[in-house]
Amino acid sequence: MSKYQFVTYPSSFGPFSLVWQETEARPRVQRVLRAEHQIPRGWVSAYGRIAAHLGVSGGARAVGNALAQNPFPILIPRHRAIRADGSLGGYQGGAAMKRTLREREGLTFSPAGKVILRPSRGDCVRSGSAIPTAIS
Numbered sequence: 001m002s003k004y005q006f007v008t009y010p011s012s013f014g015p016f017s018l019v020w021q022e023t024e025a026r027p028r029v030q031r032v033l034r035a036e037h038q039i040p041r042g043w044v045s046a047y048g049r050i051a052a053h054l055g056v057s058g059g060a061r062a063v064g065n066a067l068a069q070n071p072f073p074i075l076i077p078r079h080r081a082i083r084a085d086g087s088l089g090g091y092q093g094g095a096a097m098k099r100t101l102r103e104r105e106g107l108t109f110s111p112a113g114k115v116i117l118r119p120s121r122g123d124c125v126r127s128g129s130a131i132p133t134a135i136s
Contacts, residue, residue, distance in 0.1 A: 086114035
């Protein structure tokens with residue numbers, strides 16, 4: 001088996017290619033990162049919902065741990081995953097940085113600091129007026 005895997009991803013500025021090195025991310029981590037990369041700008045998904053979508057054992061915590069291992073944080077944004085209750089969850093750059101990134105993508109927050117959401121489109125939800133039950 002090759003030590004490298006060449007993968008092309010679509011993006012808002014055109015397709016780009018990444019070379020995954022086996023030591024950079026295990027297959028389960030790669031699956032989580034690919035799922036996170038599919039969440040469009042201005043949309044979010046819950047850690048547990050990503051886990052359920054991928055059939056990842058260990059659920060939300062496993063997804064969060066996989067996102068923490070992202071070797072391409074600029075190209076595969078990790079800030080689009082949130083907790084089921086609408087709170088931001090962890091982020092290596094800190095909660096303030098994650099909130100700023102979310103705000104720059106058009107999300108709004110309640111006085112309690114939770115993302116205000118509208119009904120979902122599949123496994124993702126968009127900023128809006130109420131947290132849908134489907135996110136948990």
